[in-house]
Amino acid sequence: MTERSQFTSLLEWYRQEARDLPWRHSRDPYTILVSEIMLQQTRVETVIPFYHSFLDRFPSLTALARAPLEDVYEAWAGLGYYRRAKNLQRAAQAIAQRGSFPNQISDLLQLPGVGEYTAAALASIAFQQPAVALDGNALRVLCRIFGLRSAAQATLTRRQLNRLTLPHIPVGSASDFTQAVMELGARLCLPRQPHCLACPMQSQCLAHRQGLTQQIPPPGLARPRQRVELLALRIWHGHQILLERREEDPFLTQQWVTPWFFAPAQHRLQQYQRSFAGHSLQYVGRIRHAVTFRDLEVDIWEWHTDQPCHLSHQKFVEWLPGQTRLPRLASKVINAAPCQTNPR
Template identity: 55%
Template sequence: MFEQLLNWYTRERRDLPWRRGVDAYGVLVSEIMLQQTRVEVVIPYYQRFMQRFPRVEQLAEASLDEVYEYWAGLGYYRRARNLQAAAQAVVALGGFPTTLEGLRDLPGVGEYTAAAVFSIAFGKPAVALDGNAIRVLSRFFALTGTLTAPRRRDLIARVLPLIPEQQAGDFTQALMELGARLCVPRGARCLVCPLASGCQALAGGLVDSVPAPAPRARREKVDLLALRIRRGDQVLLERREDDPFLAGQWVTPWFADGEGVLDRYVSEFPGTPVRVGQVSHGVTFRDLRIEVWDWETSALDCGPERRWAGPGARLPRLASLVLGL
């Protein structure tokens, strides 16, 4: 049934670095990077990352700071931390798990990523349902209404036996490629689509209404307090593993609940705080409003998980906004 799709993929596929004979490790790195990030953005990051950490052992042994350095700019840093934890688990296991369940047990690896690695790296049939694959398959089978968890399981069960055994990896990538290039959310290019002859949404005039749009998540407004504590041309940074947005990153101190924060920091870093203004920043479904306080201190010691950073320090965008105010 999907023969024409595979022929189209063989002809039309883009030459992406993670398609050039990579192993399970390369597939895992690319899939984690591609979550919530566009292909064109990921390519240079992937190449740099794989040059520095070409094997899973090298990533497992690296310091987390260095992993973050090679991730800086891609955002969603929790992915980098999980990726390294997955690499460490793989090394501890003596190699990549070769079952879907085993792959799913790796830190940060969900159902989709496990299926992608299983099919692309090991050539085993699995249905990797990312946004592109869901759109293509929902249209192909004209699945109207919301794709609930049970319907998703039904879809996987329906597609699994249709995957050509020798081309499981190509099938996964072909679906992604078709969803990215022809079966796009608006203005699907059905006239040149290899699935057009069997596509039920096309036959039924449902292309623009399938899949049903996901309910819009309500954006949450969050008020935060950030501190710009300066010592000459240096600024105080700290790192918190439990930070809700920038876990493990070096950032200017910031707080969701600002009560007592100024007094606490001024007693540690003496000075006269001045409110310098407010910056706004959107992070996934949250609109952050950050009130920034600034002061000069003469304190030298800053304690563990803190450091003084000079003007050239590379910082996450949120911290740069606070410093640039």
């Protein structure tokens, strides 16, 4: 059985080699909450500038809790997956109302947008509580170290990894332990080609010792990427383009975006053609955009209309590139250059 001391080399490596990331300079649970929510499904390099600008704008939990939601969305614009922004503010409001930041996993799990991984990350990083934060990277690293490879093990993996890992978290070092596992998964214990020869855990890692790094973690653990086809519309009114804000958008909740639908969506296209009658429909082209585990393939159509908007959640806006801050998907749709091929 793996001994507690077997993770010492990982902690030493982390303390010497860890990347200098801005959220690692703070023990303030609010800033750690912001970083953890931003890092959900998003790369570190992408998050860093948003983390700085968001905290410049909302430097405290109270500032975030009291801000208009519009301002929060504006500060989030470009980071994607906007439900996180709404949940982050709702979490800040719940904590403000409660009067103190919860430090127990069971209480953290009550906060909007905080699931098992984020609760464990917060409890360990901000409060030094022994907890195993299992995102995709940590699952891969710990499955390899403990040699979990069978399908039967995979179904129990989270519970099993908690049971195997918790006794090895040194008292007072839970924060470093969580971040060390994350760091190892991001830099050395990579999905396809782990750098085992440079790894501080190579002599303890069962997958490495048994030559099983390609078989572990077992297939069903990683969430497969999903290909999704969408149809997006560019409806022009002179130099203005139609934007709309949708309450229940799966990717861009409450953001002003060009109309889009899951394909096939001929009937929705026809509805918009009736509402905004005008010139003939043109195929612009296809763009690709990744959102969390989905690869979106977006066919763009456009036309010009003379009709005004009648609904409060729709508006025509002047479009000059760089002038309006829009979610990246909407900007990509608007900026896509027309191609010559009509797929019909």
